């Protein structure tokens with residue numbers, strides 16, 4: 439792998455980690471809602487955001503494979 | 513209460529993080545860029561700055577000099593997406609900085625803000641599990657560990673004696689583990705099979721040996737080749753099956769039911785019973801010749817009331833197990849452990865374990881305190897207290913039977929619950945009911 443490719447890969451990993459971090463934090467919020475520490479409605483919104491973030495993460499992984507797939511074809 | 517500045521450009525992350533930090537009892541302000549952060553630092557004093565490493569207008573590290581120059585330097589925690597960044601920054605900025613690595617958990621935030629390590633790590637003092645299985649540091653248990661150690665170096669057959677719930681099955685597993693033998697560990701319950709089926713279970717059968725024997729089957733002796741065979745409730749084995757077992761133990765070969773070929777077998781046999789040695793000697797549940805083959809090395813496992821100092825260790829372990837399975841945070845108070853320790857636990861470790869789990873289930877899951885019932889109810893205790901009023905001359909079997917039915921009645925016939933209250937396994941309960949002729953066929 440060239441240095442340039444590694445830099446690109448790192449960017450994708452960074453992009454994928456962002457939604458993972460959101461998922462982790464929203465999950466903590468759901469736990470707190472179940473424990474009665476924050477209002478219960480917050481759990482629903484948090485779960486929706488978890489689903490969105492999971493999709494974002496998946497998208498950025500797809501972007502990565504297609505980008506590196508293109509490199510292979512060159 | 514701390515005043516915290518959270519600098520991160522991910523708005524969704526900062527929003528949730530703020531909810532959590534506020535819930536933890538702190539005040540929090542946010543900035544999405546270096547510029548916004550600088551603005552806040554001019555207007556406010558902060559105790560703690562949580563700083564993302566990568567911001568739109570530059571690295572969070574650019575703020576270090578400014579933070580250091582403040583009259584009251586806040587504590588700094590860098591948020592990074594990658595653990596390897598840690599090393600680099602440590603080299604750059606010295607050890608005075610904490611790190612949070614994404615994805616972040618609530619405990620991580622709690623830990624950096626309070627400056628304490630994660631709660632889960634420091635509260636659970638390590639309780640040793642001997643042979644990875646057994647808990648207890650009392651003298652009788654240490655003696656038991658020595659015996660297990662010693663017998664595991666031989667290939668002798670072991671008989672485990674002890675009241676219900678003392679841990680016979682766990683000790684059997686510990687012996688196998690300590691033996692470091694390559695072969696498997698096979699468990700079978702001698703009380704769970706009818707006279708017709710026990711032969712096939714132990715020795716296997718050939719195809720067509722009896723109605724229902726569709727294929728050929730290996731018995732447990734063959735399955736345990738080179739390893740350890742645990743025969744639980746050995747004294748419940750039908751007496752007329754015992755000569756066959758004796759032959760296998762003496763000759764070290766089995767013949768499958770319906771077969772003719774002798775198959776050599778080679779495994780350690782660990783057996784267990786909750787009858788005492790005197791009972792075995794006096795009653796006719798086990799032939800003497802079999803007893804001496806099986807009990808080359810008899811081990812009596814101490815009751816829980818003989819080793820009360822182990823009760824707190826066990827209670828702590830059981831509540832930790834419960835917490836882990838249920839995401840709860842229960843912990844014992846010193847006085848509660850004393851209460852548990854004062855009780856006699858006639859159903860031994862199993863009764864204690866069920867009691868702890870029941871108490872945890874009945875307690876408020878959002879709190880740390882476990883609510884103990886006012887009295888520890890055990891059908892065994894009732895048996896003890898009413899014992900003097902019993903007529904002399906009644907057999908143990910009779911009293912036991914009465915106790916079992918009384919318990920079943922109390923729980924509306926729910927056998928799992930009854931076994932639970934009696935501190936015996938459901939297997940044992942079924943066996944008893946079987947013996948009373950109350951269950952026709954169990955599979």
Ligand SMILES: Nc1ncnc2c1ncn2[C@@H]1O[C@H](COP(=O)(O)OP(=O)(O)OP(=O)(O)O)[C@@H](O)[C@H]1O
Nearest residue numbers: 646647676677678679680681682786861862936937
């Ligand atoms: N020393 C111990 N450390 C940890 N757990 C134990 C210990 N002794 C027993 N237990 C636990 O207590 C329960 C009962 O143990 P076990 O099934 O081995 O008892 P038993 O003597 O075989 O009882 P029974 O005669 O009714 O079959 C199990 O959940 C087991 O894991």
Ligand SMILES: [Mg+2]
Nearest residue numbers: 680681744937
């Ligand atoms: Mg058992």
